Amino acid sequence: MVELNLTRRKYTGKQTIGTIDIYKDNVFQYTLMSLEKPWKNNEINESCIPKGFYTLESYNSEKHPSTFIVQDTAPRSYILIHKGNYYSHSAGCILVGLTLSYLNADDYLDTKYSTEAMQKLNEICLNEKYISLTIK
Secondary structure: OOEEEEEEEEEOOEEEEEEEEEOOOOOOEEEEEEEEOOOOOOOOOOOOOOEEEEEEEOOOOOOOOEEEOOOOOOOOOEEEEEEEEOOOOOOEEEEEEEEEOOOOOOOOOEOHHHHHHHHHHHHOOOOOOOHHHHHH
16 A cells, blocks of 8 residues: 655645655655645646545556546546646646756746656556545
């Protein structure tokens, strides 16, 4: 069993920054950085999803291969954990990276090494039947 604990640490009008602590069989594995849209009352394409408990499933699409879909997000759908660097790369999904940095000139932190972060998450979750996500 893999558990992801996302702690939202900084909110701005444009984005939400957090950390994701990953546990496998109750043993700490790794921490990733997260980047999401700001909280805007769960508006489709504009907001992060509410705090709470979710389950994840592996998900593949042409645009987002080897990602994870967050279950039970109604009325929202297709909320993914996927790679991306800027808050504008998310339509309400959770972006991951290994670190945060200022990658462009907009004065907002961005995720860095996002592809590597997704590879790490996929490694840890390989062949897992149950993956949970707690957002606090």
